[in-house]
Amino acid sequence: MKLDVLAIAAHPDDVELCCAGTLAALTRSGKKVGVLDLTRGEMGTRGTPELRLREARKAAGILGLAVRENAGLPDCGLDNTPGHREAIIRFVRRYRPEVCLVNAPEDRHPDHRNAARLTLDALFYSGIAKLEVPGAEPEPWRPQHILHFMQHWHFEPTFVFDITSTIDIKEEAIRAFASQFDVGEDDKGPKTYVSSRRFFEALRGRAREYGQQIGVAFGEPFLYYGGPVPLNNLDVLFSARPPR
Secondary structure, three states, X not given: OOOOEEEEEOOXXXXXXXXXXXXXXXXXXXXXXXXXXXXXXXXXXOOOHHHHHHHHHHHHHHHOOOEEEEEEEOOOOOOOXXXXXXXXXXXXXXXXXXXXXXXXXXXXXXXXXXXXXXXXXXXXXXXXXXXXXXXXXXXXXXXXXXXXXXXXXXXXXXXXXXXXOOHHHHHHHHHOOOOXXXXXXXXXXXXXXXXXXXXXXXXXXXXXXXHHHHOOOOEEEEEEEOOOOOXXXXXXXXXXXXXX
16 A cells, blocks of 8 residues: 555554544545554553554554554663564555654654654655565655654644644544543542643643634644745745734
């Protein structure tokens, strides 16, 4: 199966938190979209790796993903090693995405920034014809476009994607990770930075903030990697009505 878009993220639930509205809009438009979670989130305070895999599958169904895979790399151990890069290359050469969405370049959680660098290097090496990777397709592949999604720390986005029509799907997909988010006050498990209702409400607040900047109800910010955004027409400018 060839994918149009592949989101690659450090942990199960990273894409739900950061770009699920965009992924849902893309699947609605007929694009083939997949997710590669690099780890099982086994170092998380709440839940278990097995539970989080089940939650990831549920979220994939909500988003309409064509495929969701897990690379099985170590949580809190995403070192930029040949073995870890090769694990990513196997998936990239198999699914041959045109666009990849990756973790933020800098962030509060070290895994996020480490995953970003690891993934960027893997995507580059995946396009080297002479690089042989055990278990990978021999044909090289490198995506045409790479975007960073925003995580805890803000950056100045290259563009903001309108998710007004998919904000409810995004929040449903986040809630699929019931062990992690929007946990009730009567829950007996340990309280974490992300488990409270306040954190969940802040997610909608951020989407509203970036939506406001482009003149819509809700938006998701992205940083384009690798140089200026290539255009051969200005259709996108005629379809947008930001406040100016």
